[in-house]
Structures are given as C-alpha cells and as structure tokens.
Amino acid sequence: MLDRWRLILRYLPPYRRIVVWGFVSLTASVAMIAATPLCIRVALNYVEAVAKAGSRPDLQTVAFWAGAAVVLTVLGGLSGFFKRYLLMGVSRRLETDLRRDLFHHIQHLPRSYLDGVRTGDLLSRATADVEAARLAAGPAMMYLADAALRTPVVLGLMFFLNVEIATFALLPLGGIFVTLLFMAPRLKEASRVVQDQLAEISARAQESFSGARVVKTFAMEHREQRDIDARSIDYLHANRRLARVRGVVWASIGFLTSCGVLVIFLVGGRQAIAGDAGIGDLVAFLAYQFMLTWPMMALGFVLGMIQRGAAGLDRIREVMEQPLEVEGDADVPAVRGEIEIKGLTFGYNGDRVLSGIDLKVSAGSTLGIVGATGSGKSTLVSLLPRLYDPPPGTVFIDGRDVHEWPLAQLRAAIAAVPQEAFLYSRSVRRNITFGRQDATDDEIEAAVLRAHLTPDLGQLSEGLETVVGERGVTLSGGQKQRTSLARALAVDAPILILDDPLSAVDTETEAAILGHLKEFGAQRTVLIVAHRISAVRDADHIVLLDEGRIAEAGTHAELVELGGAYARMARAQELEEEIERLEP
Amino acid sequence: MNGAWRNVEESGRASWRTTGRLLRYVAPHRWLLTGLVTLLVVYSLSTLAGPWVVGKAVGEGVIDGSVEKLGFWMLVFMGAALLRTILSYCQMQLTTLMGQRVIYDVRTRLFRHIHRLPMSAFNKTPIGTLVTRVTSDVEALAELFSSGVAAVCQDLLTLVIVVVILFLVDVPLAVVVLAAVPLIVGFSLWFGGRMRKAFRAERGRLSELNGYQHEAFTGITVTRLFGREAHMQAGFEKRNLALRAARFKMIFNFSLFWPMVELLSALVTAGVVLVGAQRIGLVALGWDDFIFFWMLLMHFFEPLRDLSDKFNVLQAALAAAERIFGVLDTEEEEVDRPDAVAPKRLRGEIELRNVSFSYVPGEPVLRDVSFEVAPGETVAIVGPTGAGKTSIISLLSRLWDVDEGSVRIDGRDVRDYERRALRRRISVVLQDPFLFDGTIRQNLALGREIGDEELRRAARTVHADGFIERLDGAYDATVAERGANFSVGQKQLLSFARALVHDPDVLILDEATSSVDTETERLIQDALDRLLEGRTALVIAHRLSTIRRADRILVMHHGRLCEQGTHNELLAQGGLYARLHALSFGAQERRVG
Known part of the structure; x- marks a missing residue:
C-alpha cells in the first residue's frame, strides 16, 4: 500500500535544490518584510522627537531611513518573487510527473477494470484530483511555511518593541482566528447548498432540453417553466443565505481589524503621552498587525486545501494500485495464424x-x-x-x-x-x-x-x-x-x-x-x-x-x-x- | 502596452451594446439600485472617516498630551467602525439581492425562450451548450453583480474621495501620491493584459491536454489492438510538458506582479515620509494630517491592486452576456396567426394533401403524400426504416411545418390552429416514452391538474395499475434516471396511461419495436384496444396484431405512400406489404405457430 503523500512527494528528490532555495527565499522575504516597519518607526520617532524639541528635522536622516525601508521592500519583493516562482514551480513539476505516471498506468490497466469505471470518472481523477494534490503540495505548504515563520517573527518583534501594546493587539487577532474557526463550517455548508442547488438547476435544464420534443407535443412548457422558476427561487434564497453568512464573516473581520487599530492607538497613545512610546511605534504596530491578519485568515483555507489534496490523492491511489495487464513470456517465433x-x-x-x-x-x-x-x-x-x-x-x-x-x-x-x-x-x-x-x-x-x-x-x-x-x-x-x-x-x-x-x-x-x-x-x-x-x-x-x-x-x-x-x-x-x- | 489598450477599445464597442441590454434587466430593480448606490457612497465615506478620526486622536490627543481627547476620538473611531461594519453587511446583502434577482429574471426568461425555439434549433445545438447557457453563463453574469460592478464603483468612489481630500489637506503631499496613480493604474492594466494572455495560453494547453486524455481513454481499445501505447504516451508527455511550460510562464508573471505593486507602494510611502517630514518641520502639516494621510494610503492602494482582476470579471461577464443574448436573439417558433383558433375538442378528421417535407433542404423525407383519416378510424402506417413514418407524426403536432401541400385537421390547415391548443388535443405516444425525474403521478399528469380517481381509472384502463400499485409509494413512487427502473413493457403501459389521462381526440402512436414477453404483450394489446376506442388514431405499427386490427393500412417507402388497404387486400396484392409481412412476421408467426 502506497502512502498517499508519498504518491506525490516521491517525485521531489530531483528538485530538492530548488526547494531549498525556495525556502531560503521565503525566510529572506519574511525577514525583510518584518524589518521594514522598523525603519519607518525610527524615521518617525526621530521626526517626532526633533519636532518636540522645536527644531527642524535633518532631511538626510529621514531620507536614509525612508530609503532603507524602500530597499528592504525591494529585497523583500524580490525574495518573495523567488519564493513563489520556485515553490510554485516545483508543485507544477510534481503535478506534471504524477500526471504522466497516472496516464501511463491507465493506459495499461486491464479492460476488465476499465469496463467497470466510467471514462468521466477516470478523467476527473486525472484532472481535478491531480490539481487538488498539487494545491496541497504547493500553495498550501508555502502558505503554511510562511505563516509558521512569519507569526513568531512578527510577534517577537512586537513584544520586543512594546510588551503592553503587543499584548493588547493580540486580542483582536485571536478574535479573527476564532471567528473564522467558528464560521468556517457554516460558510462551507451554505456554499455547499448553493452548489447543490445549481447542480439541480443544471440537471433539470439538461433533462428538460433533452425532452424538448415531449415538452412540445404535450404542451407542457408551463409546467417546465414553473419547475425551473421554483428551483431558481430556491437558488436565490440559498445565495442570500450564503451572503448572510459571508456578510457576518467579513463584517466581523472588518470590525476586529478596526478594534486592532483602536487598541494600538488607545494603549499606544496613552504610552506616547506618557513618553513611553513614539508615533513611529504606533505606525509600526499598525503594519505588524496588518501582517498577521493574513496568516490567520489563510490558515482556514490552507487546511481545507490539504484535506482536499489528501482526498484527491486517495482517489488517485485507488487507480495506481490496480494491477496492470499481465505481460506474456519472453521472445517466441513469429505467428503463423492458426x-x-x-x-x-x-x-x-x-x-x-x-x-x-x-x-x-x-x-x-x-x-x-x-x-x-x-x-x-x-x-x-x-x-x-x-x-x-x-x-x-x-x-x-x-x-x-x-x-x-x-x-x-x-x-x-x-x-x-x-x-x-x-x-x-x-x-x-x-x-x-x-x-x-x-x-x-x-x-x-x-x-x-x-x-x-x-x-x-x-x-x-x-x-x-x-x-x-x-x-x-x-x-x-x-x-x-x-x-x-x-x-x-x-x-x-x-x-x-x-x-x-x-x-x-x-x-x-x-x-x-x-x-x-x-x-x-x-x-x-x-x-x-x-x-x-x-x-x-x-x-x-x-x-x-x-x-x-x-x-x-x-x-x-x-x-x-x-x-x-x-x-x-x-x-x-x-x-x-x-x-x-x-x-x- | 498598446496591445492591451487596443484590446480594451475593440471589445469596448460590442460591450457597450451588451451593457445597454443588461441595464434593461436592472431597470425593474431601480429602487434597489438607488439604495445600493446611496449605501456605497455612505460606506466609502465611513471608510475614510476612520483615518481622519485617528489623525485627530494623534494630533489632539497624543501630540497635545490630552488623554481625554485621545479617549474621545477613539470612541468616535469605534462608532465609525461600528457604522462601517453594519454598512458593509447591508451592502453585501443588497448587492446579492439585486444580483440574484437580475439573474433570476435572466435565467427564467432564457429558459422560457429555449423552450419556444423550433425543433430544428434543438437538433442543431448540442443540449450541453444550452445547459451551459442557463447555468455557467448566467453564473458568470451573477459575478458581475456580486463582485464586479459594486466593487468597481466602490473602489473608484473611494479613490476619487481620497484624491479630493488629499488636495484639501495638503497639496504637495497629494501631488506625491497622485503622481503614482497613473503609474499604478497603467502598470496594473498592462500587467493584467500580460497575465490574461499567459492565463489564456495556459487554459488552451490545459484543454488540449484534457481533450487528449479524454480521447486516449475512450480509444484505449484501439490503442491496444494496434500496440500504440508508447506513441500515445509520447503524445501525452509532449502536451503535459507544454502545459507545464505555459504554467511556468504564468507563475513567473503572477510572482512578479505583487512585488512590483509592493515596490510602487513603497516608493509612494517613502515619498510621503520624506515630504511629510519636511512639512512637519515647517509646521505646515500637523501630525494629525500626517497620520490621516498614512492611513489613507493603506486604502489607496487596495483598489488599484486588483483593478486588473475586476476587469477580468467584467470581461468574462460581458462575454457570457453576449452568449446569452445570442440565444435570446434566436428566433422562436413562428408565432400563431392572429386569427388562429383554439378548439376545445376536435372531431378528429385528418387529411394530408400533397405533402412534401424535408429536414435538410434538398433531402426530402416525404414526397407528395396524400391520405385521409375519418373521425374514429384507426390507420396503421408501415414501411421499412427511413420511409418517413415518424415525420408524419412531427407534422401533425406541428413540431415541423410542411414544405409543400398542407396538413389539415377537421378540414382546417394545422397552421391556422393555436399551436399549444392543437397539441393539447393530440396525444403522441412515443416508442420510448420520455420519463422525467419525478413521481409517477407527475409523469402521467405532465403538469395538469388531474384528480386521484381519474389517475387511477386511467391506469386501470390500460392495465398499468398492477405494477404501479406494487411500487413503493404507488403513484408517488419516483422515476429514477429516465425510467431505468421500468421494463420496456411497463414503460409502454405508462405512456398509454399518460395519453389516456389527457383524453385526446387524436392519438398518434409510435409503437415500440422491442419484444416483450407474451403476458405483457397480451396486456399491451388489450390496453391498446381500450385506448383507441372512440378516437382517431394513427399508428406507426410494428406488431402484426396492431396492424391487423387497424381499419386501414398505409404502406410507406422512400418517402412516398405506395399502397393502402386492409391487411387481407394488401396481402392479396402481393406487393411491398406482402414482402414486408414475410420479412418481419415470417419468424413471428412461425414462433407463435
């Protein structure tokens, strides 16, 4: 029995150098992106301090830090480019290899097996399931690695800069995570209902158009119309239900993000008044909070991707485990034809x-x-x-x-x-x-x-x-x-x-x-x-x-x-x- | 860059027309639309209120050292955030409601139209294509409402407001930001064009690969018989690698896009810091305005980044709309004549007068056919395959119209009747009755109000009650997969019951060719007798017993009527009928005898 993940990861060895460089790029991009707000913080704090002292800020100092921020962003972008290009590229290579072997296998399956499966089913394994496996092995892994690296680094920096603001800023972030955790199944269910309703409309239309002759000869257009109207109404309601769930999710996330801003400026502002923090700190925190929102949101769909990938691989494995046609003996004389x-x-x-x-x-x-x-x-x-x-x-x-x-x-x-x-x-x-x-x-x-x-x-x-x-x-x-x-x-x-x-x-x-x-x-x-x-x-x-x-x-x-x-x-x-x- | 713009312009003209037609579907919901637009404006303003309030909090609270002011402004901020949350929820609901109502209208209208297309349209267009029109294409249109239009309007609105505010607050800072706008928009559109091209290339390769796989799996036996597995594998690998190459290109573009946008934003941000620092030093710009600016920038780049995505959605939706309008523009069946009559009942006199007919011009299937059927008479039509028997049915129920001559019922040309009224009085019992997914009851009543007792009586009359009542749920049992759960004989009885329920004046029967066991055969024959009683009937007959009980037999060959008479008369003639009889029933009679 093949392990399901081995089914796709066994193609990895020739590409391991690319993977290593991909992860190096990923690490670099996280480091650069996390460092950028620090430069801005220094610049703004400097300006604030100088302004408080009543003198003019030295433009060169500001330009230096602003320039540093730009350079870091450029480097971060560049490494981000390599991260995506390399890691996504590998996932496409794995997919190509898997698809090649799957095709080869299907080509050599015995007829007795092929008779028992529908062509459409084989095709969906060779297309949709291979794609699901790739999404799990590529993007899902990349986002996961990114989140796993980014979260501790950014959190570390936040706590390093200001323990109090960091502690309070964690609350809304946690809220976003919990909201998604709680709402994800509802969201999934609501969109499943929408999909089902659409599939039903599709099946009904298929049947109704195939039976056009009967519909006409029995003058039953009204009945068909009533039927599709009813289903379309159901579909409309299902969509509204989905919009309600989605609306709750997006509104909550928006509200929690605002809460984050509130916390930063309220807690940070008081500290700034007391002279324990600068405006630069507030701006930096704003950026950090923004950076952490994405991994929180990504986690949900990354887990979904991995689940679908596993299911896809299982379906591929079912085919790959089928024994092939049995070859005959070694070379023998030419056939005469009796x-x-x-x-x-x-x-x-x-x-x-x-x-x-x-x-x-x-x-x-x-x-x-x-x-x-x-x-x-x-x-x-x-x-x-x-x-x-x-x-x-x-x-x-x-x-x-x-x-x-x-x-x-x-x-x-x-x-x-x-x-x-x-x-x-x-x-x-x-x-x-x-x-x-x-x-x-x-x-x-x-x-x-x-x-x-x-x-x-x-x-x-x-x-x-x-x-x-x-x-x-x-x-x-x-x-x-x-x-x-x-x-x-x-x-x-x-x-x-x-x-x-x-x-x-x-x-x-x-x-x-x-x-x-x-x-x-x-x-x-x-x-x-x-x-x-x-x-x-x-x-x-x-x-x-x-x-x-x-x-x-x-x-x-x-x-x-x-x-x-x-x-x-x-x-x-x-x-x-x-x-x-x-x-x- | 030119390429992308020209594309936009070319598709632009056709798009305007399509957009105009689409707007007609929006018109009935103009109150919803008004509400939505109002909401959009308020929402955009509330989005911008946040940064302004935070700016105030920093300026008046932090810099001036007032905890009370800080608290006050942050309270205001929370109020704005709450308002914004509620607005965003309402906006989503309204957008969905309007979008879904519009596509509901489009879908049902499209569906109605398709059912009014002439039969020839169904023969020309694959059913799958029609289904795609009412599903995928309508969905693409929904996307236009749910994410396309509203989002684009909101984004543009936000952008305009931001620019105005920027100028009001501080002109030099605004100039720095504004200088970036054409840069970002231009870049986004140009790059969007590139990505679309890469994407299209990838789709092309993908569908090529899938097509190849589909064919290879379908033709696997041929591949094996000719020992060409290696050849097929090589062909597959070529396409597989071509797809991979196309995908690398796509990944390259996608990977490049985000860093480039980031870079542009970073440059603008740095500019803001620089200019801002200088101006704060000059005390022309307060911290409150600076923070306001800073936070505005966050909202500023968002809409610009996915401008290209939105553009894609718009294009896809317009393309779908064009396909939908293409179907809606296909002509419906000829409308009934203004003076067309809708008979309550027919006497049932049928006459074909010099009828010629062809599905494809130049390939006649009926040539100069004339015959009459008296009310209450049963006439059987026989002839080899392709003689034109089925076409006669289609002409009578006006699925098609004659090329020459006329088909008359009760002495009136069928084209002078209302199509649907005529079809209601004529029942057609097809060889393989088309059963819909639904209950037995629904399949018998076909949308008419039929009482329980009436239904049972009809079923009993044609001996269909026996097996129906044995089903789980009897008349409410479901018919699965077009009646796969019924035998040939049962389906035949069901179609008899269906015809009887509708109590037609003229019955047209296309008898099944497949053989059934003798017991069922006896049931069918008896049911047929009852069904034909007191009605005019035209039967395309395959069973000897049916032919024998007919009052008259018409023999068709190569689209012509070549013999007619009773069974015995025709046998005595020793012509085509006699030969057909020997061919088809020689074996039958031997087996029975």
Whole structure:
C-alpha cells in the first residue's frame, strides 16, 4: 500500500535544490518584510522627537531611513518573487510527473477494470484530483511555511518593541482566528447548498432540453417553466443565505481589524503621552498587525486545501494500485495464424457470455461468426488479442496459449476492426497509419482502395490530410467504419479480425469491399463477425452463436441445407434486399 | 502596452451594446439600485472617516498630551467602525439581492425562450451548450453583480474621495501620491493584459491536454489492438510538458506582479515620509494630517491592486452576456396567426394533401403524400426504416411545418390552429416514452391538474395499475434516471396511461419495436384496444396484431405512400406489404405457430 503523500512527494528528490532555495527565499522575504516597519518607526520617532524639541528635522536622516525601508521592500519583493516562482514551480513539476505516471498506468490497466469505471470518472481523477494534490503540495505548504515563520517573527518583534501594546493587539487577532474557526463550517455548508442547488438547476435544464420534443407535443412548457422558476427561487434564497453568512464573516473581520487599530492607538497613545512610546511605534504596530491578519485568515483555507489534496490523492491511489495487464513470456517465433479454442467458457462479473466453445481455424482460412445481438460474438473475438483474459488453457494461437505470447507480439500479429469505429482526432492519413507508421504512400493507397474509401476522400476538402473527429470534420458512420477498416488493412498481420465491419455501409459498397477482402485474406487467417449473411457467405467455415453456444456450424451451403436459424436469416436478408431494390 | 489598450477599445464597442441590454434587466430593480448606490457612497465615506478620526486622536490627543481627547476620538473611531461594519453587511446583502434577482429574471426568461425555439434549433445545438447557457453563463453574469460592478464603483468612489481630500489637506503631499496613480493604474492594466494572455495560453494547453486524455481513454481499445501505447504516451508527455511550460510562464508573471505593486507602494510611502517630514518641520502639516494621510494610503492602494482582476470579471461577464443574448436573439417558433383558433375538442378528421417535407433542404423525407383519416378510424402506417413514418407524426403536432401541400385537421390547415391548443388535443405516444425525474403521478399528469380517481381509472384502463400499485409509494413512487427502473413493457403501459389521462381526440402512436414477453404483450394489446376506442388514431405499427386490427393500412417507402388497404387486400396484392409481412412476421408467426 502506497502512502498517499508519498504518491506525490516521491517525485521531489530531483528538485530538492530548488526547494531549498525556495525556502531560503521565503525566510529572506519574511525577514525583510518584518524589518521594514522598523525603519519607518525610527524615521518617525526621530521626526517626532526633533519636532518636540522645536527644531527642524535633518532631511538626510529621514531620507536614509525612508530609503532603507524602500530597499528592504525591494529585497523583500524580490525574495518573495523567488519564493513563489520556485515553490510554485516545483508543485507544477510534481503535478506534471504524477500526471504522466497516472496516464501511463491507465493506459495499461486491464479492460476488465476499465469496463467497470466510467471514462468521466477516470478523467476527473486525472484532472481535478491531480490539481487538488498539487494545491496541497504547493500553495498550501508555502502558505503554511510562511505563516509558521512569519507569526513568531512578527510577534517577537512586537513584544520586543512594546510588551503592553503587543499584548493588547493580540486580542483582536485571536478574535479573527476564532471567528473564522467558528464560521468556517457554516460558510462551507451554505456554499455547499448553493452548489447543490445549481447542480439541480443544471440537471433539470439538461433533462428538460433533452425532452424538448415531449415538452412540445404535450404542451407542457408551463409546467417546465414553473419547475425551473421554483428551483431558481430556491437558488436565490440559498445565495442570500450564503451572503448572510459571508456578510457576518467579513463584517466581523472588518470590525476586529478596526478594534486592532483602536487598541494600538488607545494603549499606544496613552504610552506616547506618557513618553513611553513614539508615533513611529504606533505606525509600526499598525503594519505588524496588518501582517498577521493574513496568516490567520489563510490558515482556514490552507487546511481545507490539504484535506482536499489528501482526498484527491486517495482517489488517485485507488487507480495506481490496480494491477496492470499481465505481460506474456519472453521472445517466441513469429505467428503463423492458426487458432484453436478448446472448451472455452467465459463471462464478465459472473454473467456467463460464452460456454463450451470448441473451434479450430487453420492458418490462412476464413471463419464467419453470426448470431443475434448479445450472443457472444464480439466477446469471442476480443479474447484473441487478450482485450479480456480468457481462462488459461482455452485459447491457442499456433498451438501456444495466448497467455504465453508476449502481449506486444500477440497484438502485433493481429490486425483488428473493432465493432465501434473509433478514430482519433487527427488526419485520415495518420489514422490509417496508426498501426503502422512506416507505411509507404503505395501501401496507404492500397489500404484505402481495399476499404473502398477512395470516393469519400474525394469528397473531403483535404483528402487524406483532412482532420477528423472533435477538432475536425465529422465523418458518417460508414466513412468511420471504412477508415477503421483501412487502418487494419494497412497493418501486415497474419491474423485479421473484423467485428461487424460493414454494418453501416450499403449493400453495393459491401459487395465491393468483400471482393477486396477475399483477395487480401487469402494469405491470412480471417475472423469475420457479421449481422448480414452476405459478409460470411464465402467463408471457409461459419459458426452461428446462440446465447454463448455454437448452435450451428458448417459452410454456407451446408447451413442453408440444414434449414435452421441460419437458413431463416439468409431468407430474411434476401427479402430485405429485394425491398431495398423496389422503386415505388 | 498598446496591445492591451487596443484590446480594451475593440471589445469596448460590442460591450457597450451588451451593457445597454443588461441595464434593461436592472431597470425593474431601480429602487434597489438607488439604495445600493446611496449605501456605497455612505460606506466609502465611513471608510475614510476612520483615518481622519485617528489623525485627530494623534494630533489632539497624543501630540497635545490630552488623554481625554485621545479617549474621545477613539470612541468616535469605534462608532465609525461600528457604522462601517453594519454598512458593509447591508451592502453585501443588497448587492446579492439585486444580483440574484437580475439573474433570476435572466435565467427564467432564457429558459422560457429555449423552450419556444423550433425543433430544428434543438437538433442543431448540442443540449450541453444550452445547459451551459442557463447555468455557467448566467453564473458568470451573477459575478458581475456580486463582485464586479459594486466593487468597481466602490473602489473608484473611494479613490476619487481620497484624491479630493488629499488636495484639501495638503497639496504637495497629494501631488506625491497622485503622481503614482497613473503609474499604478497603467502598470496594473498592462500587467493584467500580460497575465490574461499567459492565463489564456495556459487554459488552451490545459484543454488540449484534457481533450487528449479524454480521447486516449475512450480509444484505449484501439490503442491496444494496434500496440500504440508508447506513441500515445509520447503524445501525452509532449502536451503535459507544454502545459507545464505555459504554467511556468504564468507563475513567473503572477510572482512578479505583487512585488512590483509592493515596490510602487513603497516608493509612494517613502515619498510621503520624506515630504511629510519636511512639512512637519515647517509646521505646515500637523501630525494629525500626517497620520490621516498614512492611513489613507493603506486604502489607496487596495483598489488599484486588483483593478486588473475586476476587469477580468467584467470581461468574462460581458462575454457570457453576449452568449446569452445570442440565444435570446434566436428566433422562436413562428408565432400563431392572429386569427388562429383554439378548439376545445376536435372531431378528429385528418387529411394530408400533397405533402412534401424535408429536414435538410434538398433531402426530402416525404414526397407528395396524400391520405385521409375519418373521425374514429384507426390507420396503421408501415414501411421499412427511413420511409418517413415518424415525420408524419412531427407534422401533425406541428413540431415541423410542411414544405409543400398542407396538413389539415377537421378540414382546417394545422397552421391556422393555436399551436399549444392543437397539441393539447393530440396525444403522441412515443416508442420510448420520455420519463422525467419525478413521481409517477407527475409523469402521467405532465403538469395538469388531474384528480386521484381519474389517475387511477386511467391506469386501470390500460392495465398499468398492477405494477404501479406494487411500487413503493404507488403513484408517488419516483422515476429514477429516465425510467431505468421500468421494463420496456411497463414503460409502454405508462405512456398509454399518460395519453389516456389527457383524453385526446387524436392519438398518434409510435409503437415500440422491442419484444416483450407474451403476458405483457397480451396486456399491451388489450390496453391498446381500450385506448383507441372512440378516437382517431394513427399508428406507426410494428406488431402484426396492431396492424391487423387497424381499419386501414398505409404502406410507406422512400418517402412516398405506395399502397393502402386492409391487411387481407394488401396481402392479396402481393406487393411491398406482402414482402414486408414475410420479412418481419415470417419468424413471428412461425414462433407463435
């Protein structure tokens, strides 16, 4: 078990010099800032004394101390700059490193784990939680260190200058601290209510706009409006409640700060009249009190930051502790492409998807897989590249258990067209060469041709260089599918898996592609999952899955002859094609 | 420096227009606004009263050696502080109240407007964008009221008062301070521009990185299948480092800003000490005035420091306001004709006369369709996917209007009816009834006042009472996540009940395609019979039994009406219907038979 703070602090060692210099700067800045009022005090006390004596102050003396104050401020500012720049910089470095490793880890998590989490959840861990961890490791630590150093130094100086004023000045400062301690939970609660109400409005709006069609057809706009009005009113009240709490907090702090001024001038003033203190002392105290107000106020939210950081790190740790995909054995000979499945039974989370599957596909032959939605076709083909791990001793390639192949080599030997045609938002060319970056222009051309993508490229403004996806052109379902197919065909792999690759293309295009595939697949082992009979008709062997079992198996002719589910599918498809061709 | 100013000027023109429109939302609350402004003035004055009183306390008390005077002035100081505390509280409450009232108006108005947009607007704009308009954008606007405008006004007011007082008290000292004003303002704005630029660059890189991550997580299977994990990692690291670099730049700017402001304040303070020392020596300036000055300076720099921040808030709010007005400017559904009628009841005669219709110009989904439905008749529409069946529904309830021809109900063009009145008399039962988060009761009544007994009777009629009453809370049970807790069949019965509760004259039914178990099937068929009784009904049918019980069947193909007649007539014709029948129900009949 990883310690949560170690999760981010383990990246610290290379940056320790920066951290050391950061803390040196911090110390320097506190020292300079604390020393500045001393100069002003000396200057003012001098002027006061001289004025009392009735003579003119020597401008040079005043200028010296004023100048000293300016120099100290400049130095304080400079060290303050380095403090922030260095320490914040380190926190950003830690964040970058943590994010890199988290990304790497997520990239290699097994599918079985990824299926159980939502993408949005992973994303929020990789973004919001990493940020929370950084805030705790960076700014929170800096403010904490600053407060820890500043408070004793300033307090020490105050007591050194004047014990009585210092003692009384502590009272309002303590008051501020207590007020915040007392009000913080109320403030948090009130703003939580506001957040919740807003989330509710958001959810309601989402639902209401998604259901716009229903809202219109049932003429229920008034109801929707009443509902959102009511929620908006609630939100208004929640905001007013928050403003009341906030108002109390800010007004109290303002009042207590004024009390501080009162104490300084009342106590200090009496002393000054008695001649025990100078006006310079009063002004210096004013500055010191100001300096201590901030750490008092910061303490509350710094603690909050650390709590949120810890929570964020815990959520990151949950992901980082997940075991990665298991790599296979060391190097082995090249894959020929013979596939064998023996007594395979498989399921997810206790739901059995496949049972008692036995299959043999010799190298270079084609297997067609048909069956109803949910019969286990996609699951069956996803076990070969080990997207899910089959039980040991059930799935073999070239007579060797898939678990005994190195994972990278196993997947390199399989080119696949997954059911969902996912494309990255980059150019069509880079999508096609995704599996094989060294593909030549001729090879890309060949893949494009086989996938029947040429006419589509003509329609796109920049052909192969057109950027697709979120930041580019949106392709139609059929275009996506064919690009995904071209991507697989560009890879020269001994095994080709096609998971319903032609569901979104029309019959003519399908026929053309199937023609190309026949030629391409001659030297390869091809597994093709399909909803349409036309896609598997020419396969060397066809299996029909029903509820995870092989219900029928044979060639197209044999299965039609059998007169079972396959034959019915074939007949239905013929009718469908006939209707499609009808022109009214 | 020029860049920053030019930006301000360019966005300025558009901003004035937006500001003008925003003011219209403030107008109804002008009394609140008047109160607020008064409060601001008093508050600013009370803020300045403190330093003046302390000055007096020092001058008349400490320097002149009078404990009584010191005590008196400090008492006055406490009074001022108390007043200021109360004022600051009131001001916050008033600002919040006004800001929240304005955004309440904006939000509800926006919401109403969105629901009046034509269906095409919903198809064009992602729902998420619309939601952002009524949430985040409205919130950004709230920020304008709660922290932006009030704070800026107060700051500027304080600044002006301070300058005036400074000149009244001592001209040379005032000059020293005033000389710093353009310096600080200029610096703050210039640096603010730099920081905004760095910030924008950082946001850009961040969203790029997040986009990349999102895509990488979504496409993880493809990455694996093609063994490109290392490639994806490299792409990620490139963006990760780019973000880090952008952030270093941002940190640099942020780290530099505060020390620079401090430095400027220090220079001014030192100037005050120097000039002040000289003038105290000359006895032109008393200690009281000096202390007054000194404490004024503390208030003087505060507003200048975060001028740039406030400016940001203002800009963000104006940008949000522009987006909001963008939606408000989108045209609503065509308003009803002035002489539009609002029928209490319909006879239920439907006629489509040479109707052509397309969602996208040039891609017709209905071509020259004509048919009639007599009152009380049940007509089934069948045809392959994409034949244009669903479009007919949309035309009848006027979600869309025809391109050519006319849709008539009771012999009158649907465009001559009041839209909402028409929709109230026509119930549409959709394939997948959209269930809202809420109770069963709310989902059935859809905002109308429906009596308990009426509700129960409707549910009983369509056999929905059985499962509803078994639910925890029965009619008050909540529907979770769009009805995820109901089966397909149950949802279908719920939508029947919903239609029945509204007792429509015309019923349009888009039958569910998904299969249900035989028992539920029997219930649904029986419920359907009761629902259709005495109403004109148009059914997009998928179930053989529904088609058979229809008085007439219309067969659609490629947007045209190509056959019509009864089941037996059409089967005998041996045309498209016969083939569709064989395709869809061949298996069904075999299984049943």
